Amino acid sequence: MPKKILIAGALFLLLIAGLVASQFILGRHAVASTGLHHHSLEEAYREAAAESKYVLADVSAIWCPNCRALNKEVYAEDRIRQRLNNDFVYTRIEFGSVEGKRFREHFDIQAPPALLLLDAKGNLMHTLPISYEPIEFLENLDVASAP
Structure with a gap:
């Protein structure tokens, strides 16, 4: 009996590992499909200062289904990609990274996805509502970027 339990447990762990791996693969594919230029947070601040733009900080997790939906249904749209690349400095902050942890704690972000509009000094200008409809997102x- 214990041998069967061990085998069942091992199979269960393999199944879970496979599911987790598939979430990471799907997440990486969704991020790549956006065509957005990714900056580090520090690069984003420098570029925003040099170009007088806001930083759009996207706090996402590679394993997050809602983040994947945002990437595939919104960011992958040509008009949104063009708007973000032309008028903002986009940065994607991985939720579970060291940088992500500091950023989340600073801005009290509890879960991904979260979209923050920041000035070039890192001051919060606006928190954007999450929308999976491209027109509503725009x-x-x-509204968030209006003077």
């Missing part, structure tokens, strides 16, 4: 971006 409208939210317009």
Whole structure:
């Protein structure tokens, strides 16, 4: 009996490991499909200062299904990609990274995805609502970035 339990447990762990691996693969593919230029947070601040732009900080997790939906349904749209690349400095901050932990603690972010509009000094200008509809996303971006 204990041998069967060990085998069942090992199979269960293999199944879980496979599911986790597939989430990471799907997440990486979704990020790559956006065509957005990714900056580190520090690079984003420097570029935003040099170009008088806001930083759009996307706090995401590679394993997060909602983050994948944002990448595939919103960021992958040509008009959104163009708007973000032309008018903002986009940075993707991995939720579980050391940088992500510091960023989350500073801005009190509890879960991904989270979208923050920051000035070039890292001051919070606006927290954008999460929308998976491209037109609504653009409208939210317009409201957030209005002078």
